[in-house]
Amino acid sequence: MKSTPSIFCRFFIVLVITLSNHSLWAQVPGRQIHWSADGNAYTSIEQGDLVKTDIRTGNRTVVLPKARLQPVAHDQASPIADFTFSSDSSSILLFTNTARVWRYNTRGDYYLVNRTTGELRQLGKGRPSQSLMYAKLSPDSRTVAYVSEHNLFVEDVATGKITQLTADGTRKRINGTFDWAYEEEFGCRDGFRWSPDSKQLAYWQVDATGIRDYLMLNTTDSVYSHVVPVEYPKVGESPSPTRIGIVSVAGGRDAVPTTSWLAIPGDPQQHYLPRMAWLPNGSGLIVQQLNRKQNESKLLICSTTGQSITPIYTETDKAWIDAKDDPASWEWIDGGKAFVWLSEKDGWQHLYRINADGKKETLLTPGSYDVASISHIDEATNLIYFIASPQNTNQRYLYRTRLDGKGKAERVTPADLSGTNSYVISPNGRLAQHTFTNYQTPPVRQWVTLPDHKPVSGQNGLKINTMPKPNINFFTVTTDDGVTLDGWMAKPTDFDSTKKYPVVFYVYGEPASSTVNDVFSVGQNRLFNGDMAKAGYLYVALDNRGTPNLKGAAWRKSIYRQIGRLNVRDQAMGAKKLLAQHAYMDTSRVAVWGWSGGGSTTLHLLFQYPDIYKTGISIAAVGNQLFYDNIYQERYMGLPQENREDFVNGSPVTYAKNLRGNLLYIHGTGDDNVHYDNAEVLINELVKYNKQFQVMPYPNRTHSISEGAGTNLHLRTLYTNYLLKSCPPGPR
Secondary structure, three states: OOOOOOOOOOOOOOOOOOOOOOHHHOOOOOOOOEEOOOOOEEEEEEOOEEEEEEOOOOOEEEEEOHHHOOOEEOOEEOOEEEEEEOOOOOEEEEEEEEEEEOOEEEEEEEEEEEOOOOOEEEOOOOOOOOOEEEEEEOOOOOEEEEEEOOEEEEEEOOOOOEEEOOOOOOOOEEEOOOOHHHHHHHOOOOOEEEOOOOOEEEEEEEEOOOOOEEEEEEOOOOOOOEEEEEEOOEOOOOOOOEEEEEEEOOOOOOOOOOEEEOOOOOOHHHEEEEEEEEOOOOOEEEEEEEEOOOOEEEEEEEEOOOOOEEEEEEEEOOOOOOOOOOOOOOOEEHHHOEEEEEEOOOOOOEEEEEEOOOOOEEEOOOOOOOEEEEEEEEHHHOEEEEEEOOOOOOOEEEEEEEOOOOOOOEEOOOOOOOOEEEEEEOOOOOEEEEEEEEOOEEEEEEEEEOOOOEEOOOOOOOOOOOOOOOOEEEEEEEOOOOOEEEEEEEOOOOOOOOOOEEEEEEOOOOOOOOOOOOOOOOOOOOOOOOOHHHHOOEEEEEEOOOOOOOOOHHHHHOOOOOOOOHHHHHHHHHHHHHHHHOOOEEEEEEEEEEEOHHHHHHHHHHHHOOOOOOEEEEEOOOOOHHHOEHHHHHHHHOOHHHHHHHHHHOOHHHHHHHOOOEEEEEEEOOOOOOOOHHHHHHHHHHHHOOOOOEEEEEOOOOOOOOOOOOHHHHHHHHHHHHHHHHOOOOOO
């Protein structure tokens, strides 16, 4: 999964820090810093102008005024969503008039601006409006490649000549981008790569023709309902066969040039190809192949003809192995003779230097701690920067070590910045945009120099506006099972330990994210209208085993084949211990809520531990694990053909008959992620046993339940009123 700050993803969170805390944004237009070639400046859109800012001096220069940055679509000036400079900076590629594809606005119109002549030309002449995706200039900036209606095209920058590279694309035969499952679970979106010499494209083709559609029903946008099909491989269904091909962009006599397909061994319906990149010298590709269970990872070197395939590096695990973190690049070093790789094979997630032939590897970060992610590789200084937090796994800091494996990890983040730190480092490794937050500090940002981590000359340091939260504390609790859980608690305003207060638990509990992180959102509940502390609630979160904390592979992978059981027991036993330890917690007023995976956990807790939890608010939950997609569910649960009982025993619907407390269930009928059939099978089971509950379907809303006029206010009002009624606030 993904980490997704400030939006709704699979799971509702205000801020999530996970082991892959940056990769999700790597291919989302508008989310990256547009660096200058020397790495000392960046370009951004400011009040409609394209402006270059020198980080060291603060000098700002208008690169293009807004008068030349307003391509017209539908007679309305469209905002620029993203832009890219050509390698010589003579042209600018603009992305505008965007449209949403599943999660992000990755489809739209592209324009090319010639900075010398001022000419503005729309790409894809003759293609439908808003149909172009992932347009990218070639390394030599002479050609642009893009996807339109599931086919690949290239367009000559000078002449505008368009060459179609594939012609077999359909809704279910997808060239140059991906199907729903690959996008959602592997973070795959941009599905083609330019060769270093600008003469070829390597691209994925997903054949989803054998995957059945899940049929969503739109009943509100016309007087007659209509079906909205989503090709969606449910757990237990074979993956969509996916292959990688190489095609010349020069075209030829044929209307469509011939693609050379990589002869990757194995049944394509029993493995995945989540990562691919060109070798730096352009002689071939490196590909990551995962088997269907995702417990074996192979790195393959593939020739440009596609016929020579050489496995160079293999890992296996009893549970699962994640796809390489960043889907858009490969961490090559030493001129392509080696690369940097993240692996959990010694029980901790560490950095390794691996020779390109796979015959030699060097551990770069030894020790009993996890590396969260790679931040930057600076070969000029023989350093690699990375994010880790060996002492406090709820926080994040920048570290560095030597690329040759002969150094020790050194913390770069100053000692007084206790909390969560993130960095975007310039290509030259000398400057970084640093963001800092903790539970008492709203996110603040500064430019710093590296490796000394000093504010850029002439600029002030961080303007930290601490907002004391004396009612919030972090803690650990050890359950009767001997498991120690991290947690945070937000106490009511004017807290009186001699009185009893209702407790609301915020849960997630699955491998995709955690809830106990040292960030400013701690103790806040976006769905509650008002202030929970002022209302008189104790607000609590716990992280169970299986969540992606930096506690080692054993912690994270203990949940394998145990979703719905191990994580649920940890949560319940943690709550039980807290209730026993603190007399001010009112055991008659205990509520729990969560979204998606957290919604599933909420249902489990309410059904399996009705003596503890009296009220639950579950949003967009997976009611039956057999209804979810194959990549996610099989990664963490195995194959239902082999251990179906684990899926059944891990599904909330199995325990619905045990409901005794108050349940509010919420789901969008247009949810393409966790389908509405999860809601209906759960409702049927509750009806079967005459269990009274409240349900709120939101017509045509997706997993975020964010579309439509008034939706957000309605959802917050519904949530708040139900909590106030079912779990009354205030001391007693």
